[in-house]
Amino acid sequence: MHARRPRGRRIAALLLWAWLGPAATAAALEIDATNLAPDDVAATQALVDDVLPRLPAMWRDGLPSDLVLQWRADLPAHVAGRRVGNRILLPRHLLHAWTTREAVSPDDAFLSDVREALVHELAHSYDRAQGNVLSDDPRLRDLAGWQRSVFPLAGRRSRNDFTARTPDAYELERPSEFVAVNLEHFLLDPGYGCRRPALYRHFAAHFDVPATDDGCASGMPFLDVDTEAGDAALLALDPSRVYAIDYLLAEGNTQAMSRWGHSMLRLVICAPGRAPGPDCRFDLAHHRVLSFRAFVGDVQISGWRGLTGSYPSRLFLLPLDQVIEEYTRVELRGLQSIPLRLQQDEVASLLERAAQLHWSYDGRYYFISNNCAVETWKLLHDGVPRLAGESLASITPTGLLRKLERHGIADASVLDDPEDAKRLGHYFEPMSARYESLFAVARESLALPQQDVQAWLTLSPTERAAWLPHADLRASAALLVLETAAQRRQQLLLRDELKRRYLSRDAPADIDHALQALRTWLGDTGFVSRPSELVPEGYGLPQAEERERIADEARVRVARLREQDGVLREELERWLPADQREVLQGIEANLETIGARLRALDAAGSS
Known part of the structure; x- marks a missing residue:
């Protein structure tokens, strides 16, 4: 049988409850005083009195009636708390941190760690006592990231892919841990409602407490x-x-x-x-x-x-x-x-x-x-x-x-x-009909043997180049549009080729520069596809100060990419297969030929 706290402490706690009413039910959590000095027992009671009044009434009322808090020195180093049966076990070093609370700032990280550890286990205690009312809630699982499979019989996906800007990666282990981690922040972090507004409203509705969005940065970032x-x-x-x-x-x-x-x-x-x-x-x-x-x-x-x-x-x-x-x-x-x-x-x-x-x-x-x-x-x-x-x-x-x-x-x-x-x-509508019309202009002017635009674009750039010096003004303008389309399509094909060759897990180790060039060409330099890289601190939706940093960092990176654009494109082309590089260079040469032809025809017409 576990030791109970001294009778004098119990009477004081009951008097406090009678004075404050149901908002501070400190007697809902017993303290195992085994191996605790009187000052440690008093500090533990102070922690209980600090945390329990913060809980919504529904949470406090839904806790098991026989919960016991015990400090342990034998918990693994990485474990901040554990629930075993009716016992909440917290690491002894957190008690030491809490006993020094009067000598440190109220916002000290050690004090936050102690509160969070107790709230985390109280969250588990409430959830389990209420039949996993939160961790099994389908709507909460939707919001949390354990999404439904597209196949009805498959249920929910076992993996949570909401891995960026998380307050604690431990929340991704399982829905019950997600609930406990997020209830820590729901209770103790004033910015939780701004960073995870849908979850905040869900918890507020569940516990029947007001939900406000005061102080949140405006708009969806x-x-x-x-x-x-x-x-x-x-x-x-x-x-x-x-x-x-x-x-x-x-x-x-x-x-x-x-x-x-x-x-x-x-x-x-x-x-x-x-x-x-x-x-x-x-x-x-x-x-x-x-x-x-x-x-x-x-x-x-x-x-x-x-x-x-x-x-x-x-x-x-x-x-x-x-x-x-x-x-x-x-x-x-x-x-x-x-x-x-x-x-x-x-x-x-x-x-x-x-x-x-x-x-x-x-x-x-x-x-x-x-x-x-x-x-x-x-x-x-x-x-x-x-x-x-x-x-x-x-x-x-x-x-x-x-x-x-x-x-x-x-x-x-x-x-x-x-x-x-x-x-x-x-x-x-797709541009295919317009391309056919443009090709018809060029075909009539040059008597091209190809029957449609697809056949024309299937030719090699060298074969198309033979016709370009003979085109009149209208035909040259039409061929410019078609050659530009050929260039864009060729770039698309090369992008896919480079992705397959150089973005695979077994890509050669000596092509870092090529990878950087490829990502730039794709419009992807890490921060574009993972904007969370711009602001690694914090979690959830970025707020005002973070947004300023994001905007500044994005401007810096974009400016740097623009400066490096020419070098990166050249580096990229070096890693293309020789035949595909020749095709791309041939199209670029054709575009230069058509451009020069248009300028010459325009000058001749205006003279």
Whole structure:
């Protein structure tokens, strides 16, 4: 039988309870005084009296009635606390730290460690006593990162991929530890509600205590990446400026990894000064796209590595203009923008979840079980609680769209009139038809033997070069556009080749410079694909001071990359296979020839 604290201490504790009422139930936790000096017992009681009044009433009332706190000197060095039966075991060295509390600052880290250790074990005690009411809560597991599998019988994924900007990596071990770690911060960290707002509101609702967002930095923070402009900056997105969210589908093509399309979400953001409304759809320069990719420049995942999870899967915020360029001009794939029927509070909730993923999520891409459609479904499922009750899971982008339509969430009727769809920005047609028209101009002028643009672009750059000096002004202008398209497509192919050769786990050890060049060419220098690298301290959503540091560091890195751009491109080309390097150099030579031809023809026409 464990020793109990002295009778005088018990009477004092009961008098304190009678004076303060239920808000300070210090008698809810017994103290094992074995091997403790009277001063240690008094210090332990002071700790109990410090921590228990901080607990919400529902938490205190839900604790087991026979809990005992014991200090132990034999716990492993890495263990800050342990719950065994009805006993909470804390390491003895924390007691020593607590006994010196009057000689140190109230904010001293040692004092925080002691409080956190006790709160952590009290969280376990409450959760277990209430039948794992929190750690088995499906909604909390969604928010925590133990996401549902796309396959119904598979249940939840056993791995938590929210590994960046975590307050304590131990929270990723299992849901029960996640609950305990986060209840430490819910109770003791005044900034928890700003850093993990959805979890904060969930705990507040569970314990029936008020939830406030006072003092939080405004807007949802994203690293806004524009590879076309070679820029990256911090964007604090105001949900009230987002008029709508569309399901953005890139239509499929003949590539094995792209034939079912690509899933994204388009944010219809209103221009400054415009009241939210339908006209915001014309503010294309302000629209952004949420896209799960391995790298910021990826428009497709290819090869065996996509099947085996060798690519990362991360959430990027990209300008709509860049996405239109990638798909319609380079990939020659149309884009369908289908409005989702969401309430304004659901838009805000979805953006909050997206921001949490943007800073914390580091998943793996699997072509079947964790591709862009699955990731987009999980974002909708976790970000909009109403949608969690709908059967939307799909492993293909087109399948997800069909389910969204079937459940009345997506309004595909905007595509019924093709001309209206293009005029209102619900459909962005591929450039293939325009390329055919341009080729027809060149073919008529030069009597080209090729029957269509695809046959022309299949020629080697050297074969195309033979026709360029004979083109008139209109034909040269048409060929310039086509040669630029050839260059972009060749760069896409080379990017995939370099990823397969040099970003694999068994890449040669002597190509560090090539890897850096490749990542730069992809628009990915670490911080672009993992923005958490810009602010390694802290957790959750970055707050005001951190955002200033992020913006400053992003500017420094972008400036450095611009300075190094030419050198890096040359370094990159050195690692290309010789035949592919010749193709790229041939296209560049053709572009110079066409440019000189246009200038000469223009000068001749104006003289």
